[in-house]
Amino acid sequence: MDKMKKEKLTFKTMKKRHWAGAIIAGVALGSIIGAMIPSEDETAQKPKKVEQKAEKPSNVDWEVEVKKIVGTGNTTPTENFDKIMKVANSYQPTEKEIKYFTSYIIQEYNDKRYISDIKNDDYMLSNIFMSAVVENYYDDSERNPIDAFAFDFFQNSKYTYRGVDAVDSDAVKSNEHQMDKSLAQLQ
Incomplete structure (x- = not known):
């Protein structure tokens, strides 16, 4: 046991x-x-x-940034677009810049120049930048007509510059129709 x-x-x-x-x-x-x-x-x-x-405002000179991107050389439009969007998405515009950018993109559209030279990197990246900043600034605020206009301007500029859409494509024409409606609401 x-x-x-x-x-x-x-x-x-x-x-x-x-x-x-x-x-x-x-x-x-x-x-x-x-x-x-x-x-x-x-x-x-x-x-x-x-x-x-x-919250920290950007102290970036966007025109200098466009020149840097264009000056990098052997980059594709898509790479250039991605670079300018990084600048646009962090950019803190002043009220004066928003007014200038808004009137500029409206004038370029009314003059039918905004997608007439899609091989001109400097011009297209500037248009893309300004329209993106305007669209981001208003960002769907109560269906503001300028927000809608800037969005369609941005879409047409982006897709024609990157070669996704032709300047006379149905998608571009549809966006232009929307842009015309937005501009009519502004008047």
Whole structure:
């Protein structure tokens, strides 16, 4: 019987050691995971950093940026477009610039010049930039006609410049019809 008691005691002891080991391993694992998860203070600070970055006005001279992009040489229109969109999406325009960009793209459209020279990188990237900035500025504000106009101007400029649409395609004509309706609402 003593032998049975020893075996049971040994089994119980092993069982206790197993549980003790599991508890110690769990505590250690919890400590490691806890160290990897940011604290509430760190989590609360991260969005503030992102907000501060987004609020900082850009001090970029967009015309210089267009010249840099055009001057890079062996790039495709799609690569040029991607580069100018990075500038446009972070650009913080002044009210004066918005008025200028708006009147400029309307004038270019009315004069039927805006997609007449799609091989001219400087001209097309400038048009794309200005229309993107205007569209971003108004960004669907209560179906503002200038927002809709700038969006269609941007679409036609982008797709003809990149070679996706021909200047006389149905898609371009459809957007121009929409642009005419938007301009009529402005008057």
